Amino acid sequence: MSPSRSAAVLLALLAGSAWAQTPTNEASEAAFTDPVTECTPANNFAPVAAAVAASSFPAIWLPVQSLLPNDSEGAAKFAAMSGSIPNIAPKGVLGVLNETIEDTYPAADPDCWWTVATCVTPKAPGVNPDIASVPEPNTLGYGFDDGPNCSHNAFYDFLSEQKQKATMYYIGSNVIDWPYQAQRAITDGHEICVHTWSHRMMTAFTNEQAFGELWYTIQAIKLVTGVTPTCWRPPLGDVDDRIRYIAQQLGLFTIMWKYNSNDWEVSAGSATPAQVQANYNALVADAQSGAFDTVGAIILTHELNNYTMQTAIDNYKNLSAAFKHIVPVGVALNQTQPYVESNYTQQTFEQYINNEAATPDINNEAATPGNSTGSDAGTGTAAAPGSSSTGSGSKSGSASSGEATGSSSAVSVSSFGLTSVVLGLCGIVACLL
Numbered sequence: 519m520s521p522s523r524s525a526a527v528l529l530a531l532l533a534g535s536a537w538a539q540t541p542t543n544e545a546s547e548a549a550f551t552d553p554v555t556e557c558t559p560a561n562n563f564a565p566v567a568a569a570v571a572a573s574s575f576p577a578i579w580l581p582v583q584s585l586l587p588n589d590s591e592g593a594a595k596f597a598a599m600s601g602s603i604p605n606i607a608p609k610g611v612l613g614v615l616n617e618t619i620e621d622t623y624p625a626a627d628p629d630c631w632w633t634v635a636t637c638v639t640p641k642a643p644g645v646n647p648d649i650a651s652v653p654e655p656n657t658l659g660y661g662f663d664d665g666p667n668c669s670h671n672a673f674y675d676f677l678s679e680q681k682q683k684a685t686m687y688y689i690g691s692n693v694i695d696w697p698y699q700a701q702r703a704i705t706d707g708h709e710i711c712v713h714t715w716s717h718r719m720m721t722a723f724t725n726e727q728a729f730g731e732l733w734y735t736i737q738a739i740k741l742v743t744g745v746t747p748t749c750w751r752p753p754l755g756d757v758d759d760r761i762r763y764i765a766q767q768l769g770l771f772t773i774m775w776k777y778n779s780n781d782w783e784v785s786a787g788s789a790t791p792a793q794v795q796a797n798y799n800a801l802v803a804d805a806q807s808g809a810f811d812t813v814g815a816i817i818l819t820h821e822l823n824n825y826t827m828q829t830a831i832d833n834y835k836n837l838s839a840a841f842k843h844i845v846p847v848g849v850a851l852n853q854t855q856p857y858v859e860s861n862y863t864q865q866t867f868e869q870y871i872n873n874e875a876a877t878p879d880i881n882n883e884a885a886t887p888g889n890s891t892g893s894d895a896g897t898g899t900a901a902a903p904g905s906s907s908t909g910s911g912s913k914s915g916s917a918s919s920g921e922a923t924g925s926s927s928a929v930s931v932s933s934f935g936l937t938s939v940v941l942g943l944c945g946i947v948a949c950l951l
């Protein structure tokens with residue numbers, strides 16, 4: 519074969535390979551098992567491309583500086599609530615805490631600031647308590663922060679094989695980056711909650727910026743998955759009554775935790791795998807000793823990287839043995855309508871544990887990706903679901919460092935062992951910034 523002919527064949531092979539590896543929908547992306555392929559941006563999901571072209575979203579992975587100039591809907595919603603937001607000063611600038619404020623914060627904890635006081639019972643009037651445990655005894659509220667991880671297929675496959683659903687706390691920037699991966703949560707029947715746009719410290723934003731961090735994540739999830747979440751979790755648990763109120767006015771209730779695996783700290787270098795395993799073991803030991811005989815637990819874990827997902831898989835058997843039930847948080851709260859859209863129904867707790875289908879339809883009539891950016895999103899204030907929790911949470915390490923600010927590595931996980939391929943996610947998404 520001549521050199522020119524060889525080059526042409528090679529080009530054809532490469533082109534064919536590239537074509538064959540480009541997902542065209544959620545199902546084709548979910549079928550990928552090679553993490554490099556999983557984490558190759560598709561850039562072919564038209565609703566996101568159109569929204570980005572129309573400047574309908576802030577720059578991904580950067581803290582929201584203000585509402586967008588063309589966002590009249592967001593501006594109107596913010597204006598409607600801004601006069602009643604608790605008068606608490608931002609505790610830093612653009613999502614970075616001011617350590618001086620942290621160090622001099624009154625011991626009386628006037629703001630119910632979780633980061634320094636692990637407070638989950640608000641002091642401002644009219645603010646709903648956080649959910650930090652689940653009301654069902656011997657039950658674990660199961661969920662994962664920081665997704666969608668681009669290479670989560672093996673992990674989600676594992677959950678599906680176990681018939682296990684969970685609450686997924688998605689970062690808006692990740693949803694824009696990985697729309698097909700976000701859609702998989704709906705396809706698999708997981709519950710999606712908001713985990714902010716840029717994963718910064720929420721109490722260090724102005725009112726408008728905090729609103730934007732939640733609002734644009736709600737819009738992204740609605741655009742990509744067709745559903746509008748009604749729950750959120752603050753990155754690193756950094757919330758006070760001002761932020762709680764803004765979320766509540768956007769229709770979101772706040773989900774915290776009382777058990778922290780600290781799994782994200784391994785990649786940050788501030789925890790060892792042995793320490794994380796000890797955290798998992800402590801939860802199992804508490805369950806075995808009857809600590810959850812009257813009220814269940816919520817644990818903080820992540821789909822941040824290969825290690826956190828593999829560790830979740832490795833511990834699933836022990837958790838399943840220690841708890842009577844492992845369910846999404848919303849299921850434990852009997853949140854049968856987890857989204858604003860009324861035609862998506864989530865199982866009740868009884869239905870879930872009896873493996874019954876919700877009625878009339880558990881799956882997805884509402885999930886029509888590409889709808890307009892959430893014209894019905896964020897209406898009304900969040901009702902306080904289930905019973906309020908008064909437990910104190912455990913701090914999640916350094917309050918000023920982020921778990922997932924766009925620099926995490928995207929890796930692969932396999933139930934057959936680690937097949938990790940580390941990719942520089944920032945390098946991948948740089949073109950989208």
Ligand SMILES: [Zn+2]
Pocket residue numbers: 663664713717753754921922
């Ligand atoms: Zn997080």
